[in-house]
């Protein structure tokens with residue numbers, strides 16, 4: 347208990363050994379989670395991994411089969427939804443169509459017979475930059491604006507924790523990117539704890555301080571976005587967060603800094619991170635944008651790992667980068683994203699090339715699982 351060690355009470359959201367079963371199916375499996383107060387936390391995972399169920403248990407819309415949920419000192423595991431200092435924003439905004447924007451946002455305050463409705467609503471509408479739209483009906487607003495109304499309506503209740511369940515899912519891509527930045531700004535401004543559920547890795551990485559990657563009811567890895575991206579600890583995380591080349595290999599030797607791995611007869615170095623024993627089978631992971639492509643024999647400047655004998659099988663120009671598929675001598679195709687600087691040499695299909703990367707950019711994963 348890090349909070350306890352400093353003598354201060356933990357004021358965040360905490361899940362301990364939370365399990366949720368539906369009949370014999372385990373949707374959430376012995377989950378532990380700490381969400382520090384004031385942080386932007388993302389639960390990221392594919393459809394059906396149990397993230398919505400987790401969120402619904404925090405909201406009180408579902409009760410755990412076992413385990414506990416606490417908010418600060420308060421055990422809320424069994425508390426009624428409306429007794430929790432928690433509000434949820436759903437993908438379907440669920441605004442009242444016959445009420446104008448002002449009254450939609452005012453709803454919670456009116457019910458609690460608050461006196462300061464006018465000031466509070468004005469403040470909230472300013473926060474979500476809809477001050478000038480107060481007298482419009484929801485149908486007169488765009489999807490992004492309606493989503494901001496839903497956000498204002500939840501925030502006005504002053505929850506300690508705001509839960510967001512795929513709130514941007516209904517928006518088109520461009521609007522969604524804009525709203526991601528907007529949501530992050532609002533969270534920073536109000537300083538509340540946001541728990542955001544999404545299956546969109548870019549969305550989670552753009553907004554959250556901490557991302558928990560969920561798979562089949564358990565959290566596979568949790569950390570800052572860059573940490574997860576640079577040091578995934580499983581093939582699932584490596585593949586779910588961006589793209590990875592994964593090459594099967596066997597550990598040959600290790601030093602404190604570098605581990606030598608044999609990949610189909612070619613020896614490469616990767617950082618020594620976890621305890622791998624000589625002879626262990628594993629996956630060497632390398633991100634496509636970390637791979638350099640060059641003419642065969644060019645001896646690219648990356649020290650260490652050079653793999654000759656590649657053949658370009660596909661070239662796609664995508665603006666910021668040129669994306670290559672390169673067939674390696676062992677038959678596998680690797681992805682290479684070469685940044686378009688305007689000065690780089692372009693390669694064409696059929697050309698023989700060598701690939702190279704700096705050892706510190708690669709990572710080694712256990713083979714206990716399949717690379718998918």
Ligand code: ATP
Nearest residue numbers: 368371373391392393394395396397398399400545
């Ligand atoms: P999605 O992004 O598709 O909503 P998710 O990660 O949020 O996925 P959950 O909605 O938490 O997943 O569901 C996890 C699993 O639990 C799914 O396989 C789902 O079918 C199952 N499940 C959820 N609610 C129930 C229920 N009320 N009864 C039976 N099974 C359920």
